[in-house]
Amino acid sequence: MILPQIQIARGHWILGALFLAIILDEYLPLIGRDDQPARSRSPLIGWALMIGGAGVWATVIFADVVHDMLVHFLWGDLLLAAGALELARRRGVYERPWLDYVLPLAILGCGLLFLVHVEIDPEGQGARWHLSMGLLLVAAGLLELLRLRWPRVAAIPLGLPALAAFALLLIAIPVAAAS
Amino acid sequence: MTPRSMGFTAIRRASASVGLAVLLLLLVPAVASAHAVLETSTPSFGDVVAEEPVRLTLEYDEDVVPGLAQVSVLTPQGRDLAQAPQVSGSTVTVPLDRGPKGSYTVRWRMVAGDDGHVTEGAFSFGVDARPVAPVPAAGAGIPLAPEILVWLEFIGIALAGGTLVFRALITAPVMRRIGGSGEDEGRIAVAIAAIGAVVALHAALFSFLVGAYPVVGGDLGDFVDAEIIPIRLSTHLGQAFTYSCFAWIGVIALIVGAWVHPRRREALLAVAGVASLAIAFGLSWAGHPAAGGTLLLLADYAHLLAAALWFGGLVALVALAAGVRSHPDRAETFRACLLRFSALAPAAVVALAGAGVGVAIGELPSLSAIVTTGYGLVLVGKTAIFAVAIALAAYHRYSVVPRVAARASAGGLRETLITEVVILGVALALAAVVSQTAPPA
Amino acid sequence: MTSLGKWSPWRDRSWPRVAAAILLLAAAVVWATIRGLHSYALSPVGIGYDLDQPPVVLALVGGWIFYRSRRP
Structure with missing residues (x-):
C-alpha cells in the first residue's frame, strides 16, 4: 500500500505533536506545592513503547526489501523490550535500580538504528532528515544517561531539548522528505 | 477516584498510548528505499493471462543502468524466454519468445542509476494457468541449516x-x-x-x-x-x-x-x-x-x-x-x-x-x-x-x-x-x- | 480584599510547564506569521483542515502542556 506523500507528511506533523506532548508531560518536572519536583510514573510510556514495537514488527512483515526487515526487527525488539520493562517498573511488579537505564538506552538504540538505516540506504528519501533525527535521539539518550550518572544534574531533564527537537523535526518535515 | 473518572483516565491513557505508538512507527524511517524498487509490472505477480505475452514490462521507482539490467523469464520446464532487456529510464521492456502454457518465473536484477546499488527479485505469473511460487534458482543455498x-x-x-x-x-x-x-x-x-x-x-x-x-x-x-x-x-x-x-x-x-x-x-x-x-x-x-x-x-x-x-x-x-x-x-x-x-x-x-x-x-x-x-x-x-x-x-x-x-x-x-x-x-x-x-x- | 485580589495565574501551576507552554505558543505565532496568515482558511471546514498544520499543532501542544501544569 502506498500512501500519497501529503498524507504521510500530515501524519508526521500530527504524530510529532503527540510525541512532543507526551515527552513534555513525561520529562518536564511538576513542581509540587512543597516545591519538590515530582516525576510522572504513568504507564502510558510503557504501553506506547510496546505498541510501537509491535508496529515496527508489522513494518518488518510488510517490508519491501530484505535489509529493511533486518533493521526493523532490531528496532521492534528494542521497543518491545523497553516497553515491557518500563511497564513492569511503572506498575510496580518489577523494580530494580538498573531499570532507570532502560528508557535512555532505548532512545539511544533507536537513534543508532536510524544512523544504521541511513548508512545502508544513504540516498534514501529524506535521508538527511533521518540522519538529523538519529543524531538527536543519540544525543538525547547520551544526555539522559549522563543525568543518571551525575547526581548534581539529576533534576534537570537534559535529554528533553534533543527529544523536543526531534519532535519539532517531525512537525516541520517538508512534504517531499516525509517517508 | 470515582469509577467514572477511572474510566475517563483509562480512555485518556489508551488514546494517548495509541497516539504515541503510531508516532513511534514514524520514529523509524519507513520502508521506502532509494534502491531501484519494482513498482509495477505487466504481467504482474500472481496475474493469469489468457495468451503468452510478447513482452514483459517492469517499472522501477528510479532509473536503472541499461547495460547491467538482467531479466529471465522461465517456463515451467526451465527454458528462458527473455531476450535482451531494453531500458528507458526507469522502464525495462523485455521481448519474449513464445512459450507453453503454465506458471512462469520472472527473475530480475537491476543496478540503480544514482547510487549503484543492486536490487533483485522474483515473481511468477500464469499463462492460462494458475501461477505457483517462483521456482528456486539453481545452485543457490544459504550457509544456515x-x-x-x-x-x-x-x-x-x-x-x-x-x-x-x-x-x-x-x-x-x-x-x-x-x-x-x-x-x-x-x-x-x-x-x-x-x-x-x-x-x-x-x-x-x-x-x-x-x-x-x-x-x-x-x-x-x-x-x-x-x-x-x-x-x-x-x-x-x-x-x-x-x-x-x-x-x-x-x-x-x-x-x-x-x-x-x-x-x-x-x-x-x-x-x-x-x-x-x-x-x-x-x-x-x-x-x-x-x-x-x-x-x-x-x-x-x-x-x-x-x-x-x-x-x-x-x-x-x-x-x-x-x-x-x-x-x-x-x-x-x-x-x-x-x-x-x-x-x-x-x-x-x-x-x-x-x-x-x-x-x-x-x-x-x-x-x-x-x-x-x-x-x-x-x-x-x-x-x-x-x-x-x-x-x-x-x-x-x-x-x-x-x-x-x-x-x-x-x-x-x-x-x-x-x-x-x-x-x-x-x-x-x-x-x-x-x-x-x-x-x- | 476580595478573593479575586488573591488570585494568581501562576501560584497553582508548575513554572517549567508554564514556561514551555508560553514558548510553544510564541513559536506558533511567529511561525504562522512568517508563513503568512493568508495560508489559513477561515471557514469551519477549512479550520478543521488546518488543525494538522505545524504552527497550529504547536499551539495545541502549548495549550495541552499549560493544562497539565497544575501542581499535584
Missing part, C-alpha cells in the same frame, strides 16, 4: 503453548484447590512462555528469509537488497510467516500484560497458550503435509500439538520441581500438579503416536521406503528417540507417580524429568530434519 530454525520454532511453540496450557489446565486448578498465591509460579510461567514466544518469533522471521533466499537466487550480499514482497504474498512460506509473526506479537503482548497485571494473569496466560498452539498450524501449512490433502495436514498439526503439550508440560513440571528445592512448602503444589499431569499426559502421548503413524502412512509411498529413502531413515531415527522418551514417561507414570501419590520418597525425580525433556528435545530436532526433507515420490 533451516532445520535449526524449524527446531527453534518447535521449541518456542512448546515453551509458550505447552507451558501455558499446562498452567491453565493443571497448575491454576491445583492452586485454586490447595490455596496459596501462586505468585512465583506465575512469574516463572510468564518467563518461560516469553522466552518461547520470542524464540519462535525470531525463528519464524529467519526461517522465511532462509526459505526465500534460494527463490530469489543471486549472491548472499545482494540478497539483502532483494525485493521480498512477491515471495511473501505468493508462497505458503510467506503467508505462514505473515500470519505467525503477527500472532506471535499478539502472544508476546498478552504475556507482558499477564506480567504487569497479576490480577488478570491466569486469563491472559490461558489465551496466550491457546493462541501459541494455534500458530503452530502455520508450520504444518507451510510444510510438505499441506500438499498431501486436508487429512494429512490435520494429522501433522495434531502430531505437533501433542508434542508441544508433552514437552511444555514437562518443562513446567521441572520448573515446579526446582521451586520445591528452594521452597519446601511448595512440595504439595508440585505433587498435585504431577498427579494431574500424569493423568492427562497419556492422552497426549497416544495422540502423538497415532498422528505420527498417520503422517508416515500419508507421506511414504511404500513400506520399503522406510529403509530405502533418506526421509524414511530420519523418520525411523525420530521414532526411536520418541520411543525412548515414551519408555521414560512410562517409568514415571507407573513407578514414580504411585510412590508420589502414596507420599513416599521419589528421589531423583527432577533429574529424570530433565532427562525426559532433553530426549524430547532431541526428538523434536529430528522432527525438524524430517520437516525439511522431501518425502519420497
Whole structure:
C-alpha cells in the first residue's frame, strides 16, 4: 500500500505533536506545592513503547526489501523490550535500580538504528532528515544517561531539548522528505 | 477516584498510548528505499493471462543502468524466454519468445542509476494457468541449516503453548484447590512462555528469509537488497510467516500484560497458550503435509500439538520441581500438579503416536521406503528417540507417580524429568530434519 | 480584599510547564506569521483542515502542556 506523500507528511506533523506532548508531560518536572519536583510514573510510556514495537514488527512483515526487515526487527525488539520493562517498573511488579537505564538506552538504540538505516540506504528519501533525527535521539539518550550518572544534574531533564527537537523535526518535515 | 473518572483516565491513557505508538512507527524511517524498487509490472505477480505475452514490462521507482539490467523469464520446464532487456529510464521492456502454457518465473536484477546499488527479485505469473511460487534458482543455498530454525520454532511453540496450557489446565486448578498465591509460579510461567514466544518469533522471521533466499537466487550480499514482497504474498512460506509473526506479537503482548497485571494473569496466560498452539498450524501449512490433502495436514498439526503439550508440560513440571528445592512448602503444589499431569499426559502421548503413524502412512509411498529413502531413515531415527522418551514417561507414570501419590520418597525425580525433556528435545530436532526433507515420490 | 485580589495565574501551576507552554505558543505565532496568515482558511471546514498544520499543532501542544501544569 502506498500512501500519497501529503498524507504521510500530515501524519508526521500530527504524530510529532503527540510525541512532543507526551515527552513534555513525561520529562518536564511538576513542581509540587512543597516545591519538590515530582516525576510522572504513568504507564502510558510503557504501553506506547510496546505498541510501537509491535508496529515496527508489522513494518518488518510488510517490508519491501530484505535489509529493511533486518533493521526493523532490531528496532521492534528494542521497543518491545523497553516497553515491557518500563511497564513492569511503572506498575510496580518489577523494580530494580538498573531499570532507570532502560528508557535512555532505548532512545539511544533507536537513534543508532536510524544512523544504521541511513548508512545502508544513504540516498534514501529524506535521508538527511533521518540522519538529523538519529543524531538527536543519540544525543538525547547520551544526555539522559549522563543525568543518571551525575547526581548534581539529576533534576534537570537534559535529554528533553534533543527529544523536543526531534519532535519539532517531525512537525516541520517538508512534504517531499516525509517517508 | 470515582469509577467514572477511572474510566475517563483509562480512555485518556489508551488514546494517548495509541497516539504515541503510531508516532513511534514514524520514529523509524519507513520502508521506502532509494534502491531501484519494482513498482509495477505487466504481467504482474500472481496475474493469469489468457495468451503468452510478447513482452514483459517492469517499472522501477528510479532509473536503472541499461547495460547491467538482467531479466529471465522461465517456463515451467526451465527454458528462458527473455531476450535482451531494453531500458528507458526507469522502464525495462523485455521481448519474449513464445512459450507453453503454465506458471512462469520472472527473475530480475537491476543496478540503480544514482547510487549503484543492486536490487533483485522474483515473481511468477500464469499463462492460462494458475501461477505457483517462483521456482528456486539453481545452485543457490544459504550457509544456515533451516532445520535449526524449524527446531527453534518447535521449541518456542512448546515453551509458550505447552507451558501455558499446562498452567491453565493443571497448575491454576491445583492452586485454586490447595490455596496459596501462586505468585512465583506465575512469574516463572510468564518467563518461560516469553522466552518461547520470542524464540519462535525470531525463528519464524529467519526461517522465511532462509526459505526465500534460494527463490530469489543471486549472491548472499545482494540478497539483502532483494525485493521480498512477491515471495511473501505468493508462497505458503510467506503467508505462514505473515500470519505467525503477527500472532506471535499478539502472544508476546498478552504475556507482558499477564506480567504487569497479576490480577488478570491466569486469563491472559490461558489465551496466550491457546493462541501459541494455534500458530503452530502455520508450520504444518507451510510444510510438505499441506500438499498431501486436508487429512494429512490435520494429522501433522495434531502430531505437533501433542508434542508441544508433552514437552511444555514437562518443562513446567521441572520448573515446579526446582521451586520445591528452594521452597519446601511448595512440595504439595508440585505433587498435585504431577498427579494431574500424569493423568492427562497419556492422552497426549497416544495422540502423538497415532498422528505420527498417520503422517508416515500419508507421506511414504511404500513400506520399503522406510529403509530405502533418506526421509524414511530420519523418520525411523525420530521414532526411536520418541520411543525412548515414551519408555521414560512410562517409568514415571507407573513407578514414580504411585510412590508420589502414596507420599513416599521419589528421589531423583527432577533429574529424570530433565532427562525426559532433553530426549524430547532431541526428538523434536529430528522432527525438524524430517520437516525439511522431501518425502519420497 | 476580595478573593479575586488573591488570585494568581501562576501560584497553582508548575513554572517549567508554564514556561514551555508560553514558548510553544510564541513559536506558533511567529511561525504562522512568517508563513503568512493568508495560508489559513477561515471557514469551519477549512479550520478543521488546518488543525494538522505545524504552527497550529504547536499551539495545541502549548495549550495541552499549560493544562497539565497544575501542581499535584
